[in-house]
Amino acid sequence: DTGVSQNPRHKITKRGQNVTFRCDPISEHNRLYWYRQTLGQGPEFLTYFQNEAQLEKSRLLSDRFSAERPKGSFSTLEIQRTEQGDSAMYLCASSPSTVSGELFFGEGSRLTVL
């Protein structure tokens, strides 16, 4: 499968714990995005990378959230000191830097904070 891959697919954690999600984009894509989706809502933008550079971060991304893409390939999203309000589906997407604007989404990582 050459699509966007995310893991883990599901994570259940206790409040206050740290969690990390990984995203492997489509290999030729140099843009990588993180979105968060809660039930009944559209995806909310969190951050995006062009290669290894983090170009924009949403104000939704508090200082408990950090994302990296150290070699311009895979990316990690870490949430420290999780809160119940962090429970959501975390979606990763990638796109090529071409005229096409299509985002290719992964299956998502579902986080449940107890």
Next chain:
Amino acid sequence: GENVEQHPSTLSVQEGDSAVIKCTYSDSASNYFPWYKQELGKRPQLIIDIRSNVGEKKDQRIAVTLNKTAKHFSLHITETQPEDSAVYFCAASRDRTGANSKLTFGKGITLSVRP
């Protein structure tokens, strides 16, 4: 920042009828407007998009129209089929460099096609 709104939140149509889903946006600088379909438990997937230099685009049974003056765009699905049942998200972005900076999504509309 950009604000994208979709109304209503649900739409039910009879199989074979047409469905029209509308979206409004707030940022007059937005110039790229895609529509994504998300089936239950699946990832969002692009079904059609339009840029601000055209007013309409068609792809088989689906079409998108854009009214820049009124800042709204619509998705049209003809001859609806049960497999069209899904959540449809509209989105908008300022597409400066030929690729998206970021997309702002609406809340989605749940389309149900009755057999």
